[in-house]
Amino acid sequence: MKKIKLAVVPGDGIGTEVVPHALKVLDTIAELHGGLSFEYEHFDYGCDYYLEHGAMMAEDGLERLGQSDSVFLGAVGDISKVPDHISLWGLLLKIRREFELEINVRPAKVFEGIRSPLLNPKDFDLVVVRENSEGEYSSVGGRMYQGENEIAIQNNVFSRRATKQAMEHAFELAKSRRQHVTSATKSNGIFHSMPFWDEVFKETAQKHRGIETASQHIDALAATFVTHPERYDVIVASNLFGDVLTDIGAAIMGSIGIAPSANLNLNGKHPPMFEPVHGSAPDIVGKGIANPIGQLWTAKMLLDHHGEGEMGTLLLDTMERVTADGFLTPDVGGDKKTGEVTEELIRRLREK
Template sequence: MKTVKLAVIPGDGIGHEVVPGALRILERLAEIDGGLKFEFEHFDYGCDYYLQHGDMMAPDGIERLSQSDAVFLGAVGDAGKVPDHISLWGLLIKIRREFQQEINVRPAKVFEGIGSPLANPKDFDLMVVRENSEGEYSSVGGRMFHEEHEIAIQSSVFSKRATSQAMHYAFDLAASRRKMVTSATKSNGIYHAMPFWDDVFKEISEGYADISTTSEHIDALSASFVTRPERYDVVVASNLFGDILTDIGAAIMGSIGIAPSANLNLNGRYPSMFEPVHGSAPDIVGKGLANPVGQIWTAKMLLDHFGYTELGSMLLRAIEDTFREGIMTSDIGGSSSTDEVTSSILDKLQ
């Protein structure tokens, strides 16, 4: 019997509505497998915790989370209670950085039954590999002076180690898919960092002769995600560019509410973290409107990470079958509740 220990953080807002159903689905799949067991340890970290304790997590929170095999996160943030830069840097980004989760992976694909906002989505199926630890989201910089003289300086940081690591991961992933990798760049406008990115991409690509490559500027690439997403297989991008592209990917699927993601630690020293792309959506809390599929598809990525790809495929088929029957929440054109969508997916896991 294989036991996977999950640190469960529902977090804020609709995280408390979508996480429980995803855990029930993981338990159902473990029963189907027969040789898998999940152990859940729940943590109440989030904005309400901050209001009570002055921090987004306990002082020993990272140490406690490190005892798990993976972190399963719901949502972070409630700007009405805690400023976003405090909530995100105090929990989500803190976990990513402390656990060296240097790769972020987010898929986007067409689902039968969901009306994509694209007139002709052409069955796109792509993966974005995002460097998750540095780049434009470094904290190097500061603000100085006051009033009309105030200035802000933000420096991006690109290391060859982290850049190469993201690109190797993208090429290895493409080898199991359609063998195409696209690099997101902006070397015609960002003078130092992006030519460096291009040089590393060229160097890494020389070790993968069977993988076809393209390099596209982020503005044109963003437009192509809307006009021709079927062209892409695996896209590798810096922290900021990857963030932008994956939100576009979620939008062309039909809703950010169905988009999953994985924050991966590759050196084996710390747990990886799995979370949906959506936020905490405080405006719909308690109304049964939250789309549970982002969290549930995230559970599929967790299963794949631990080598249970058949269970992951079974779960994805159950999601697809649910959509085909028209069982979906209002954000993607349906009228079903959070619990009804979750129950339908559970029922299909036989």
């Protein structure tokens, strides 16, 4: 019996609503598989934990999370309780940094039954590999002086190791897809870091001669994401560029509520973390209408990572049949509750 130990962190807002539904689905997958089981350890880290303890997680929180095979996260943040810079840096970004989750992978595709806002989405199916540890999101910099003379300096940090690592992962991923990698750059406007990025991309591409490549400035690339997303297969991008592109990717799918992501540690020292792209959505908390698809698709990525690709494909295919038959939450034009979508998915999985 193969056992996958998950550290479950529902977090804040709708994270506490969609994660339990995703766990029900994972248990159904394990039941169908026969040789797979999940062991869950639940952690109440988040904004409510902060209000009680003065920190977003326990002092030994990382050590405890690190004992799992993967971290399964819901959402982080509730600005009505805790400022975002405290909640994110105290939990989500803390896990990413301390666990060396240097690669973030986010797919986007035409999802059957969910209407894209694009007039003709042309069955796009792409994935963004985002460098997840440095770049524009480094903490190097500071503020000085006051009043009209105040200045703020934010230094971008690009190391050859991390840049090359993200690009290598993108090329390896492309080998199992449509054999094409696009680099997101801005070397015509950013003087040091982006020409460096371009150089590393060219060097990496030379090692993967069977893969077609392109390099595109981020402004044009963002526009083409909207006008011709079907052109793209795998896109590799810096921390900021990847963040922006993946939100566009979620938008053209029809809702950020269906977008998944995986944060990967490639040296094997720490567990990966799987989380949907959506936030905690405090405006719909308690209404029972949060879209579970983002968390469920994230569970599919978790299954793939742990060598259960067949079950992951079954889960995604069944999700698309459910949405195609109109089991949709209000954010994508439906009237179903979170639980109704999940229960229909479980019913169909058990029919297999």
